[in-house]
Amino acid sequence: MSIVVNDLHRLIGQLTPHISTADTLPTINGIHLEVTGGRLVAAATDRYTFAVTHREVEETEEPSQWRALLDRADLHALRTLFPARTAGQGLRLAYDPPTIEDPDGGLVFRLNDRVLRLSANAEHAAKFPRWQPLFATALEAEPKLTSPAYFNPAYLARWQKAAGNYTPVTLWAAGPDKPLVVAVGEDFLGLQMPVRIDQRPDRGVPFGDRASIRAAWSHLLSPDSAAPATVLPAAA
Template sequence: MFVNAFAAQLRDVRAHIGDEPGLTMLHGVHLEAGDGRLYAVATNRFTITAARRDTPGIGTWDVLMPRAEVDAVLDLARVAGTDDAHLVRTPTGLIVHIGGYTVAVDDRVDERGEFPRRMWRTRVAAALAAGPALDAEMVVDRRRLAAFAPTSDTETGAVQIWGSGPHDPLVITRGTDYIGLLMPMRRGTDGPTLDDVRAAWDLDATGPTG
């Protein structure tokens, strides 16, 4: 596969890697290969993202690539001077060949568990089935929302966002090969309500401008 395509997948989901102590299955990017596609998936429990690429002949396998190895691949992609990347699944993990360099990923079966290796599909399917039906305001973390921004200067900045309810995840897509879920926050007691915001801005929004 192309180095740039693989690096773009990793960049698309890297910001969503978890770092919560004890949840080592979240501390990297889950790579899933099957049916001629490669998926890169990351989650911190509050967001889930998946980026896919058509990759004929990729085989069927999955592996957890820790954050350090993700960063090593991204560094190599910038300096290797080649457009070819080869991913070789071995009995003990994954070897990424870029030019004359390699990044080895050990298969941490005991760490990656079943989440998000399988659960992300269930959650995405449920959010898609619910469809757009958001008819009330919802509260989200602005930093987690910002993590969904495009990671390439050449990529369009357009994103599509919808939700099915104020307590359900927002669905965030860029094109048809990137999808993410953003979990809502619980409304705090110290923040303004919708009525507070309306009262604060109503006169400015409807009053004279000159």
């Protein structure tokens, strides 16, 4: 059971910002891999953001189906042995199913004469959150963001790794309490949960609702009839 992956480093780069760092959550301390029907699906989450991407892959045998989890140590080993300048040639990835002697199964990465053997972490991979119903619900909901929504800017920055500098990112949400949907092309999807605002004076984080923000800026935004209006061009 082996496949050929042509852009593993880009895939890892897209998902790494979303890996959980909580030591008590080993099932999400890495990148989850699924292979089914000639397609590789990779996902990562820390429960606040969730990112999924997929690739068509070349299979060398009959279509296979398996799951694995690459933890941070595995990802470091991959980057070290297969740097980006060489990994673009196409890594061959083989999966060894779990056995009594090796209940976690194995992954074998090959490129020319370089070979890296890793655990498939089958136990943790089997407990990775089911992403399909979560994303299906988000995609089926119609965009409807008529009230202000609040998002953590540190989490928003994670999506920069999903796209190139000049690749547009599509965003929408079904409401201020629904996840923000992030799409890059047709092979990357992400979800970011909004911030729960605690409006008690001694709790929560500083924020402003739409009315208070407008009031705070109104004295600086009074129209000046003598000055021409500024128009921003659409981004290239």
